[in-house]
Amino acid sequence: MTILDMEHLSLELLRVKMPSVLVLHQILRFMLFVCLLMLSSLQVSYTSWFLDAFNYAIATNMDVLNLSIGGPDYLDLPFVEKVWELTANNIIMVSAIGNDGPLYGTLNNPADQSDVIGVGGIDYSDHIASFSSRGMSTWEIPHGYGRVKPDIVAYGREIMGSKISTGCKSLSGTSVASPVVAGVVCLLVSVIPEGNRKDILNPASMKQALVEGAAKLSGPNMYEQGAGRVDLLESYEILKSYQPRASIFPSILDYTDCPYSWPFCRQPLYAGAMPIIFNATILNGMGVIGYVESPPTWHPSNEEGNLLSIHFTYSDIIWPWTGYLALHMQIKEEGAQFSGEIEGNVTVKIYSPPAQGEKGPRSSTCALHLKLQVLPTPPRSKRVLWDQFHSIKYPPGYIPRDSLDVRNDILDWHGDHLHTNFHIMFNMLRDAGYYVETLGSPLTCFDACQYGTLLLVDLEEEYFAEEIKKLRDDVINTGLGLAVFAEWYNVDTMVKMRFFDDNTRSWWTPVTGGANIPALNDLLAPFGIAFGDKILNGDFSIDGEQSRYASGTDIVKFPGGGYVHSFPFLDSSESGATQNILSSGMNKADSPILGLLEVGGGRIAVYGDSNCLDSSHMVTNCYWLLKKILDFTSRSIKDPVLFSDSVRRDSPLYLDDNQLPSRRTDVNFSTYSAVVAKELICRSDSRFEVWGTKGYGLQVMGRNRRLPGFPVIDLGRSLNSTMETSNMKQFNLTKEDDLGNKYFSLDDLQVDVPMMVASHWLIPAIVAISGLLLFLSFWRIRQKRRRRRKGSGSGRFVTP
Incomplete structure (x- = not known):
């Protein structure tokens, strides 16, 4: 101004x-x-x-x-x-x-x-x-x-x-x-x-x-x-000249408008990808409360626009003054080779009760203009899947910071998302030619044949048993690459980070460490890999690249035949101090921090620190290392320095399971977890979501109510969730037992996961089967009686 x-x-x-x-x-x-x-x-x-x-x-x-x-x-x-x-x-x-x-x-x-x-x-x-x-x-x-x-x-x-x-x-x-x-x-x-x-x-x-x-x-x-x-x-x-109306903010999503439309403009859509979600806000100037009069509709500007499938989720009630409209966008299977632009409008009609003195309700049609870039589906080796589901942040729990050198920011509250504190890493991966997709559902909810690498970074969540089994077979039998960047986990240090909050008048204690190492160890156990509970700090160099290890952990189990890199670091887990406080006279011991392994048809890389990928409190970045790791896990390209004979282990690195880091017994983790005491379901951000009439074995049940009251995704097929039929290719993942009940089966992966079946046909099927069995029972009794009547030579029933 x-x-x-x-x-x-x-x-x-x-x-x-x-x-x-x-x-x-x-x-x-x-x-x-x-x-x-x-x-x-x-x-x-x-x-x-x-x-x-x-x-x-x-x-x-x-x-x-x-x-x-x-x-x-x-x-x-x-x-x-x-x-x-x-x-x-x-x-x-x-x-x-x-x-x-x-x-x-x-x-x-x-x-x-x-x-x-x-x-x-x-x-x-x-x-x-x-x-x-x-x-x-x-x-x-x-x-x-x-x-x-x-x-x-x-x-x-x-x-x-x-x-x-x-x-x-x-x-x-x-x-x-x-x-x-x-x-x-x-x-x-x-x-x-x-x-x-x-x-x-x-x-x-x-x-x-x-x-x-x-x-x-x-x-x-x-x-x-x-x-x-x-x-x-x-x-x-x-x-x-304002007249009361509703509108959508922002009103345009243009993939050609870079850098304003970042991150959407950095990665085009393509068939077979996880849904791209864009979450817009509905502004209702007509009244404090409003309603969606009819489901949102997609109006393509050209024939190519029919290749776009959109699943809409939106607010039940627009209050106060605002609501949400989330678009879950995918390219249909027939667009796998399409390259070009798709343009059109999404419209939704909003109405509010009449104002004082008015007879009829106020009504307004909102429009969101889309201009999307589409390209042919990239090869598997270029596709990386980012696990968002197993990330917990503050709130609802006290999740401590990843770098213990940082004293003025005790909470890990920046989202741990590709487009928040990992946004520079996302840009780097796109510049390197990788296509990065986000999974907000369990590991059972993606097809491993579509991805070169599953990327697990700084994760605090637990894992379902079905996830552990599936990942093992994904790596060994399907050739999926696995890259893990862990963080510190030490119970004594967590206890020392406990503090009294004056606002809530209660003691706060971390629900886990920088990462949930006991859970990661369960996930990696089938491969013979485990992390320890040391808190390591120090500088090191690989092939001339200077790096900082900031409050990372160590590798304590690794199979023979793998490649393990060790460096001398200070361990602050016992003293509770960090590199800034420790005296220079303390002894440094070699600690394994990087491991690379070929197992079956897949490849695994594990590293004990994520600080070098996280923009929040980064000292030095390790993007160079991430690119070398992805070259290995996705394309089986071995860097000569990372795979030198000097770091190859002939014998396994081993530690008894009872000496591995253990879970805290004084924290009710189910309060903060989407896994512990919860049901395994695939959500709207996975390819197994039921879209229209076609499904992928798992159907979402119920609603996902996320505080403070405006859910971004409606997980049920209720009044505020509409879908366009998608012609996505179906995987052969369902079988039938002797009774005709369907279950989720991955024969090649040797994993059976119970399928959540929609009640609209399950209950009638059970009733029909029960009726059929009852009819057969009566029919058999009647046949027996007829045979006995015929054998007696009389017209009387014979007592059995």
Whole structure:
């Protein structure tokens, strides 16, 4: 917003006798004062303080509320639900997105909520400020895809503002950008005459005006800038003629628009891939509550558009003001050789109850424009499958950081997703020619014949027994490559990381280490591989590549004939100290950290540290090592240094199973797990999902309700889930027993997994079979009686 823009708008406001910019300055000073009151002398605040403040805002009928504060805990339900109540009372809430940039997946609550206007920061050159947090939102992971956030950006670096005492000073942060937008919102509110204000202005209509009027910046992607830089005059023009309506944000997904459409523009669609999920937000300016009148529909612009199959999931109820519309996109099997663009629109009709004085409901049709790039299905050796399902993050559990050298960030809360803290690794893999797909379901839910490598990085989840059996046969019999990047796991260290949380008035203890080593050891046991419980730190070099091993673990079991690399490191597991604290005089011992093995038709690589792939607290990257590993696991290309005779083991590396790291007995892991005491199902992000009339052996049952209340994926075939029939090729994975019941079978993999069968035919089948057996019983009895009657020579029944 330039000085000329402000001057022009001020004249407009004065012409209609509205508040001047001078009044806006006083508003901003008041909001800054309120924000300071929300912090103690230790820069700490409590949920209860905010609940009181929000109640006051509701009671006094405030129009606009700015919150230059936030945190990563999107499961603080009292706070989240009070924000819903606040916006449901027609208070427009503006909030800073956070100052945890340039890391991705670092959005703060409440700015990451869809009914709140989340604001990021830019400098005067229209570059994203380095400190500004990046999207995507992470509370939908692993069973969905995050939303576009921030909503908009505003100037937030070296902004001149008032001191509390007197004078001015330079301020930086999204906490500065947010009140700038709040001031813009106040000016826009004052544009609408007070008599019409109640009918027109609400959190959704204001966000529509802001995102539709924003100026898109040329460099940053959608998870850095949202809709773009706030543009006061453009938003003002939209509001001047605004009529209540619903819309979709963002309204365009264009694979040809790079870098804005990252990560979608980096990898085209192709047949046979896991569904690509795009999660848009429905903004309903017609009312605080809304409904989907009819299922979303796909309208291709050309004949090629029929190659696209879309599974839609969306909100049951749009409240308050917002909902979600998730697109699960796949290319049909007949498009396996197609190369080109697919274009068209997705439309959905929304309605809200009539406003006061209106007779009929309000109705609006929303449109989302798609322009997608499609290419022929890549060869197996170029396809990598990323396991997202077995990643747990904070919240709901206390998942500790991966690098223990980092003291100021105790939580692993950035999402652990390809497009959050592993986004640089994703870009590297695409530059190297690999196609990376995401699996948000168990390992039983993918066809190993389609992928060169399964990539397991920094995983905290447990495994189903069926997953362990299937993976063994996938590697040995199907030739799947397996690459594992582990993390530290030491029970004594976890106990020392326990702390008392003043907000919840309870003790917090880690539910696992940097990775769940006992679970990984169970998964790798069929191959004779296991990790230990050391916490290793130090520098090392392979083939001239300098690397840092940051709080990684060691390999304690590995088969003979494999290749194992060992280096001298400091072990901080006993002292609880890290490399920064340990004295230089401590002895270093050789510890195995990298193992490579050929087993059956597959290849396995294990490495004890993931910090070198994670952008969060990376010291040095090991992308060079990942590329060499994928060359081996996917294409059987052996680097001469990694496979030198000097590191080949003639005898196995061995440790008794009772000496391996054990699970904690003082933590109820089922509270945080999607595996422990849960049912094995394939979800909407797997190829085994039932699409239309064709299935892959496992059908999703029930609903996936993810807090704080807006599920990204509806896992049942309910009213808010629609599907287009897909002509995907069916795998021969189902058999029948003697009774005709189907079960899931992988003959070549020597694994039988019970199939979840749809009740709409199972119950009638059981009734029919029971009736048939009963009929046969009566028929046999009658036949016996007839035979006896005939043999007696009389017309009387003979007692048996």
